[in-house]
Amino acid sequence: MGLLGAWMQDGATHFALRAPLARAVWLCLFDADDAETRLPMVREGDDWRITLPGDHAGARYGYRADGDWAPDQGRWFDAAKLLVDPYAVELDRRFEQAPALAQHGVDTAAIVPRAIVPGALPLVEPAPPMFTRGGLIYEVNVRGFTLLHPDVPEPIRGTVAALAHPSVIAHLRRLHVSAVQLLPIVAWLDERHLPPLGLRNAWGYNPVAMMALDPGLCPGGVAELREAVAALHGAGIGVLLDLVFNHTGESDIYGGVLSLRGLDNAAYAHAADGSLINDTGCGNTLDFAQGAVRALTVAALRHFVAHCGVDGFRFDLAPVLARGGQYGPGFDPAAPIFAEIAADPFLADRVMIAEPWDIGPGGYQLGHFPPHWLEWNDVFRDDVRRFWQGAAGFGALATRLAGSADIFGEQACRSVNFLAAHDGFTLADTVAYEQRHNHANGENNRDGHHANHSWNCGVEGPSDDPQVMAARARDVRALLGCLFASTGTIMLTAGDEFGRTQRGNNNAYCQDSPIGWVDWAGRDLVLEGHVAGLSAWRAGIMAAHPGAFAQFPRAGVWQQMSGAPLGPGDWGNPDLPGLRYLSQDAERPLGFVVDRLARRAGPG
Template sequence: MTLIEDSWDSDEELPWPGSPRPLGVRWDGSGSNVAVWSEHGEHVDLCVLHDDDAEERIPLRERSYGVFHGYVPDGLLAPGARYGFRVDGPWEPEQGHRFDVGVLLLDPYALAVERLPDGRLVSVVVDPAYDWGDDRSPHTSWTDTVVYEAHVRGLTKLHPAVPDDLRGTYAGLAHPAVLEHLTSLGVTAVELLPVHQFVSEPFLGERGLTNYWGYNSIGFFAPHDAYSAHGTRGQQVREFKDMVRSLHSAGLEVILDVVYNHTGEGGPDQPTLCFRGLDNAIYYHRHGAANADYTGCGNTLNASHPQVLQLVLDSLRYWVQEMHVDGFRFDLAPALTRGPGGEVDLHGPFLTAIRQDPVLRDVKLIAEPWDVGWGGYRVGEFPSPWAEWNDKFRNGVRDFWRGASSGVREIAYRLSGSSDIYGTRRPHASVNFVTAHDGFTLRDLVSYNDKHNLANNEDGRDGTSDNRSWNSGAEGPTDDPAVLELRARQERNLLVTLLLATGVPMMTAGDEMGRTQQGNNNAYCQDNELSWVDWDLDASQKSLLDFTRRTLALRQGNVALRQKHFFEGRPLEPGGPKDIAWFTAEGRENDEGTWFDPSTSTVAARVSGRTVRRRGPRGERLHGSTFLLVLHGGAEDRQVTLPATGSSSGHWTLVIDTADDAAPAREYAVGERVRAVGRSVLVLRAD
């Protein structure tokens, strides 16, 4: 590569002084202001890469508040220009300093990143102008939200209606055929696996694999370049905005899975890309000379430092204000709350700053409430307005349907909103899920007892062994009709429990169509057909898709199945029925003995459609159907006596039987007995 040292004529006093704010390289129509922060750096060069790959270095001579800055007139740093920084300073690893002027560094505030043919990443100047037209966020209430966790590439890579050149891209996700699937399914928000610019770990390249999930961010402002169909010189930014606008027009919110807990630089033996070369001692938590690792990824971003916290907050506000996203799911969220000594502080600067921020406090905020460090498991402890991934819902529901629960108390708590965990908040604090990107798919959850991860080239050591799964009688693929019938029933059991439980349901893309990863429960490195959603459906998959649509329609159409407040187990208006009542298979209300009997495997929840705490748009009381949800986890068939409806109706109408997806809408009288097939759900309605 050709280097052009200090090509600017110092007599012309170029670059101009510029401003220390805003950080990054920002084009204003006449030129670009350049500002990069480094507390311990001693000298910073702006390095511009010309189209012939010659690198032109421009020293940033001005420094204010730890920010090196300057202003470059148009022509050299116009939109589409590629650049980076070289930072000189001490090499004192024992003090945390790892400066190396020989490394071209990314701009931590870069709005776009391009990967060069030699694999290096360079920052790209972007024209921020964009006509959003009448774009508006759907602002779906938490009570009405259904989250769909999806991968930009994996969702559309095999979609037959998406043009080849758009598959696996932001434009592909915005294709009308994909939007039609999402809206007809009944979800309200798409939660995208990481779209911040990310890199693959070197060890994956040595194995012939790549980081597919993207939990290895290196650019907190830049949409990942590989998901762009139209170019990587800033076109990825416009394409991402087009995607958001299309999703909004279809009534769908956009939630980003964000990884601020660590960066793609990994441990000190991995390549320096950005933060380590800018000021390692500040950007990362450290234990002496070593970087602290509370994430299992080699480093932990030090969000307790004011400058690093500003970086995270600036990034979040950018994605809301400039990219119009509607919320965030924070990977390993406790890591962001750790103080200088490494302790988790849920009243510390990170959560406090977000709570008082006028932009961020009103978007959807979801915590993955655990990390891998000491004291890092914090389910139920995040403050309002945060929601949380509820792994106790996942574990409790899986255990009940695989026959590993001790009675019905646990499943009752999870079905009714997990008030034992979130009782001081609201039910929407619980983001309920049975599967996620990490772990078995729904189809694999009922088809495998053990993980099958040899394709990851780690000799099966990776991925959890605590899957709480059950293969229904055969490991993996089988032609046994009895096993296949049971698996189909179990899929419906898990889905209906998830989608009709109180709280915010989150589905994983493809589960509605029986997607399999062939027993791989850690497919983070599988950018191939193993991970991509397969849209070529057989009869059983089409049936499951139709069942999912009908179940979600039932949820969205009935206020009793979308509770805004926790149940109290008492009448909410004089002479009315209890808001929720629990019954045995014999039609009696549960007593203490029933709740604490570990042999109990059947529970029925009657959820009243009469409520004075959920009102219509003009304040009117809402009165809807009452539902009876019968969950029978036993292996043998069971006769269930139907209790009183608690409404004016004297009969129940069957609307779901997971043992017979084609069951007619038959009416049953109060006190009549109905058969619950072993391991099945019955849902009945009284109007």
């Protein structure tokens, strides 16, 4: 397989794509009036190619492919469908959901984005990732985080450019953020059921083009992302991208034909009877047994490193990367994609973070990714919540605070510890809602997790009762103390440092609304100051003792709050009022206390 996509070389513009079962493929060029010109492409093995004389940078283009229309046989060719280049890096508009996308023979040129031929993309000067294991990752929904920020100029609110604004960077620096982790910023398609409900996808976990930046979030394209990364790097803050390579927005058999489905449907995993495998819950699953799928993935990662300078990636539903084909339906820790990433000169030193679960066979793989990968640790979240909920003892808490060696072994700690993430209750809602309240999502409150290990301190939802609010404040501080004192890399979701609420919605993926936007005007400044203090303490320890939180601690002394030793039965004693840890490690000279009666945890 040769070079794919659109590029300039030797005074000409080259176009190439993979469509092994097509009978004919056309390059479709669109002029300033949106008139379409179709040019036949030439087959070269599984690829189709065409070269145009001259520099066509900035030209808008798409493809059409003809062949069999036999969805039950995995062939979805329809020359009426305008198709987006899987290797596109910029688009002229956002994706739009419409019935025509799934109707055979109905032309879609009026609604499908055109790719833009890139000009010469400058390479970012290589540099080691600006990220330190054990530091603080700050998870950011770009639009929701900046849309209501009063100091960000209105024209750039809700965009990647807003992340480079001095007021945003000042906030990140106050929190000693090691790296921001951006929810998907590549172009996505709303799920079919959302437009009739008047809703839209607010998170972006439904991509169509894997490296084309969403024109709404990043209207300045590659240059805008590159400049934002440079500004954050200038402040000592790394940038991680949350990317989705497990499925595409073309959905199930009732979904549209927009890109891969109309060119190379073999990229999707199929069962023996030809039906689509749905290990993602999104209607389809990309097949990483296919070399073409792995090549597209590696090309996307290389693009964001080489041309934008990002420091690493978080992989959504990452077990999909290691499933399929010759290594069967389960998870293979030696799957080819891991070696291909590790061998790539642009990617070998980047930060790689797995979300280690999906709904496929062997779908929960926490602790089983390659040794140099980090992994989201939902066991930390659940055990710490359960402890302060009163449903777990000190034994589970101590194991999580010490880096979860029961999961990751005795190697360098690979845990990403978190209390809340984009998916689920916010930190403030964890102590204010015992039940989910997702009615605004239009699914009769059936969506989202029902087991959240959350509580309400006596009143469900908003409260003016001083005692309730004081109890919630204590619980939030206790949870945060555990997070910032824990061994491992830690993650905080934007706004949780000052009491962000989603009104009990624990599945706000479709809330591009005040429910999902960060309320800067309503910040709890006292809590924000407390978090800044915790982060300053942790950053100070890391500066004085590099690697302090990235390595499992050597044996220390666990005691009761009174100083009495802990007996074997004390670890599970729900009536034990508290415990403290005294470090015996000169390279990690820190301890902490957990006072269950005072609802307090943190450095001690």
